[in-house]
Amino acid sequence: MKRRLLVPFLMGQRRDGLARVCELDRHDWQVVQVDECQATAIADRGEQMRSMGKVYGRLATAVRDIVRAGDVPVSISGDCVSSLGMLGGLQQAGRPPERILWLDAHGDFHTWNTSQTRYLGGMPLAMLVGRPDRRRDNRDAIGALRAAVGVTPFPEQRIVLSDARDLDPGEAEAVAASGLVHCEISDILRHLSPAERLYVHFDTDVIDAEAQMPALKYHVKAGPSLADMGALFRALRGYNIVAVSVSAWHEEKDVENRAALACLELLRELEPEPQPVREPVKEPQKEPQKEHAPAPRRLRENAYAFQKY
Incomplete structure (x- = not known):
């Protein structure tokens, strides 16, 4: 069973507008x-990092409890660092997952x-794989964030990144030189196995649907x-999905909740189709056999007399 988590935060800062999701979904x-x-x-950047550590640490605890109960966590948060x-x-x-599918217009x-x-929001995938990352004063702030959350780096060779069509200078070279599998949406299934434990991370900006979802963050065309x-x-x-996370939209700009509703509809596409309920096959009723009444005694005696003579 899927259990849903709402994380009303953006980079450690409260975003209560995301709570509308709870009202829109059944x-x-x-x-x-x-x-x-x-x-x-x-x-203050240091204070923000500490807040993020607390928020994502709390999310990790919730996910842990859901998984231990035998369920699949599905989360919506304000950013990709929630991964x-x-x-x-x-x-x-x-x-832990055996493969991660990272859906994003950007490389992160x-x-x-x-x-x-x-901008920390451009770094979560690098954080996830444990890329060496020290500031000028040699402080390992990203390592401290991972420790606060309670997460260890994931092998980049086990990550499929798609479509990441908008890569910055420096980032593009880092992706090309990495062990990440970087592919188009149409090629994703070639790099996945249905039996593997799969964690799907989905940033809504991977979609090129500005008309239908004007509240998308960082829209990039040709997606x-x-x-x-x-x-x-x-x-x-039919894949062995063990977790799904969604990085959300600008909730304060989501007129008529169009982005929220579109996202919820996409999440429903991951649900298996309900099987039609079959009516039990009814056995045709057999007509009761008629019992033949014994012949009258006089007729039986007459038949015996006829045979004798």
Whole structure:
């Protein structure tokens, strides 16, 4: 059974608007609450990293408990760094994935050395695989974040990145030189095995659907459509998916909840189709056989007399 988690945070900062998902979906959602993290904007980078560690550590605990109960966690969060909490929870439960499918218009493979903006949201995949990443003062802030969450690096050779059509200078070279499998959406299934434990991470900006989903973050043209993603998710129904995480949209710009509803519909595509209920086959009723009444005694005696003479 799938258990749903809502993480109303963006890079350690509260985003309560994401809670609308709970009202739009028929499933029950467990909201990951962190009472000590209430700020909606954090200017200090160190404080933000500490807040992220608390949020994703709490997510890891929730994921661990769900997996130990025999269920599959599905999360929606404000950013891709939440993948640290998802992977950490799977590892802590003793059920780590054997393969990760990372769906994103971007590479998310920056480090402090390659990033010009130092935006943490461009680094989560590099964080996930444990890329060496020290600041100028030689502080391993990313390593400290991983330790706070309780996650260990995942082998980059076991990650399929698609389609990552918008790579920055420095990042593109890092992806090309890595062990990541970087492919188009149409080639994904060639690199997956249905029997492997698969963790699917899905950033909604991988979709090129600005008209249908105007609240998407960092829209990039020339990507897969909603229909393309729906077809991929239906193809994955028979795979051994152990976790799904979604990086969300600009919830404050989501007019008529169009992005939220489209995302929820895509998640439903991962669900197996309900099997039709078959009516039990009714056995045709047999007509009761008529019992023949014994011949009257006089007739039997007459027949005997006829045979005698």
